[in-house]
Amino acid sequence: MQRYNILWADDEIDLLKPHILFLSKKGYDITPVNSGADALEKFGEQSYDVIFLDENMPGMSGLEVLSQIKTMRPHVPVVMITKSEEESIMEEAIGAKIDDYLIKPVNPSQIVLSIKKLLEQKRIISEKTTQSYQQDFRNIMMAFSEEMNHDEWAEVYKKLVYWELEMESTGNQSMADVLKMQKDEANVNFAKFIMRNYEEWLNNPDIEKPLMSHQLLRKKLFPKLTNEPTFFFLIDNLRYDQWKVLEPLLAEYFNLEQESTYYSILPTTTAFARNSIFAGVLPAELEKIIPNFWQDDEDEGAKNNNEKDFLQYQLKRNRLEHIKFSYHKIIHQNQSKTLVENFSNLLHNQLNVVVYNFVDMLSHARTDTEMIRELAPDEAAYRSITKSWFLHSPLVDMVRKIAEKKCRLIITTDHGTIRTTKPYKIIGDKNTNTNLRYKQGKNLDYDKKNVFVCRKPEALHLPKYNVSTSYVFTTEDYFFAYPNNYNHYVKYYKDTFQHGGISLEEIIIPYVELIPK
Structure with a gap:
């Protein structure tokens, strides 16, 4: 077990000798001092893993010592110990970036728990994550040997993403190679599943099948439309794992009413999948809406210039032509800023569709630009860039405004990437x-x-x-x-x-x- 150095400042430190002895036997090295000034002197002489501060000491108070410690080394965790339960003192300590807060009298077990929470939490969680994944590994592998349906495949994929994100958050990559192998095996079996079933899904109305691109709006979005504004964000290329890193950021403003998945049609590209979403028909039928639609296939990006027309067609087909809607495609940041500036105008619509092309552009930039490749060498970095983009984009301002006006927000995509x-x-x-x-x-x-x-x-x-x-x-x-x-x-x-x-x-x-x- 790793030994930790702990600095403990309390004007009654002599009365805490039984606690210090207990902690020493547990493997912790304690440096006791009886004033804030002595604490700062010791802190300047050597490194400590955690600091325990009595809030009410003669001379310098615990809060004053805390402020100086955080100025000198802001990442060293500090635990405030106090007799007072006054809310103002707690708020002041929290505002000064206290890491934990204990009320006197404290017992040794509380101290140990606080240390473990601050210094060993990551290790404990990491070990537990590895143990739990090893147990789930067998369940997932057994599922591959069975004939899974489309819902079960979605659940397997969600599990694999869950473990990927758990291992990433704990920093424990000891099982990463095993997880990658299992994910590769899943994709081998999933491809066989798609090849066996895809054609029948599209042609046999009487079989159990997943929700697919061309059914998405009719079955999921349209039933939710009311006289109140609904915002429908389609973020191109947004994988399920990328959504999961964005989810906590949105939790500040929204409650999750429902999270589900659906199946993109083939080919899993913007020209095919996204047009099918907005038109509500499969690719071959798009020609019936816009003649000669597929005649010139030189520029695939140009195939998505008719999405608003396709959406209008689908609304009419579903007898929803009375729905007042807007459609905006965001390719450049200035378009996003303009949309935010004109937000109040959107509140007059029952449906506001916003297509964000950022993640798609990121994947292409990563292919074409060496610097972006270095910034996003793998899935974890790719997720990180997606998260950073969201935090610093005008999209966050839009999300805040939608929440303030108590509007429903739907987020989806047209396909993922590999x-x-x-x-x-x-x-x-x-x-x-x-x-x-x-x-x-x-x-x-x-x-x-x-x-x-x-x-x-x-x-x-x-x-x-x-x-x-x-x-x-x-x-x-x-x-x-x-x-x-x-x-x-x-x-x-x-x-x-x-x-x-x-x-x-x-x-x-x-x-x-x-x-x-």
Whole structure:
């Protein structure tokens, strides 16, 4: 056990010798002093792991000593011990960044508990996390051997994300490799599950199936619309784990009414999934709403210029054309600031749709910019940047205003992303699309292992550009690479976040309903 150095200042320190003896036997090294001045002198001479301060000492009070200690070394934990239970003293101590607060008379067990809470909490939680995950590991592995349904797959994915975030928060990475192996195994099995069931989900109305992109607004959003304003935020590329790091930030303003997940359609890209969300139909049917919609596939980003029209179509189709709504797409920060400045105008609408493209831009910037790659080398850093963006974006101001006006807030996304690590050779002609996780075209040449092949696009309700068009989707963490200049291509795209294919991270995504506090 690690020995900790503890400085204890109390004008009646001689009366605390039994406590000090008890703590010494527990493995703690105690330096006793009987005044605030002596405490500061000792504190300046050597390092201590924790300080115990009597609040009411002659000369310098405990609060005065606390203030100087926090100025000198703000990260050293300080525990205030006092006879007084006056609220003003407690508030002053909390305001001075006290780390714990004990009321006299204290017993040795209270002291030990406070030390453990301040100095050993992380270790204890870490050990407990590892132990709990080891127990759950077996349950998750056993689930892979059974025939799980779509809800059970969502629960498995949530569990894996939970353990990933727990290990990250405790700093214990001893089981990280085991968890990664289990997540990889989950994605192998999940891809097989999707390949077995996806076509039937889209074509058989009588089977049990997950909620999917084209059903999302009709089944989840529209029933919640009232005469009061509802704000619908679609944050592009927001994975479930990224939502979980944003959740505590929103908890200051909102209560979580419901957190659920739904399944993105294939391909898991903005052009397909997001248009299906707003139109309420599958990709092949988009042509019926906007003729020639799929004719020019050169610029995939341009495919999302009709979302407002698609939303209007779906509202009308569901006999909700009377709903007054607004639609805003935020690509640049100044657009977000303008939206916040004009917030009061949005309160006249029953539905306000806001599409945020930041996370999507972050994933592309990470691919294209070396500095961003270094800032976000893995999933944990990627989550951290997402959290930092949210905290410093005008979106926070918007969230505050929504909460102040007691409006409902819904947050979702169109698809997630996965960090790709394994190249997969494919050959296509010049008209083949550029996405790294799926390819559509004619005369595609590839190894048929570890991919989902669709030779009849109409079976998956996908647009068919010519008679021989086929689609090929990567699974797990593969990404497509062309044989020409192969090594350069692999080096450039390896360890980048991509979407379009089949993985838990891309397909199982959050839908969250929040109500103001």
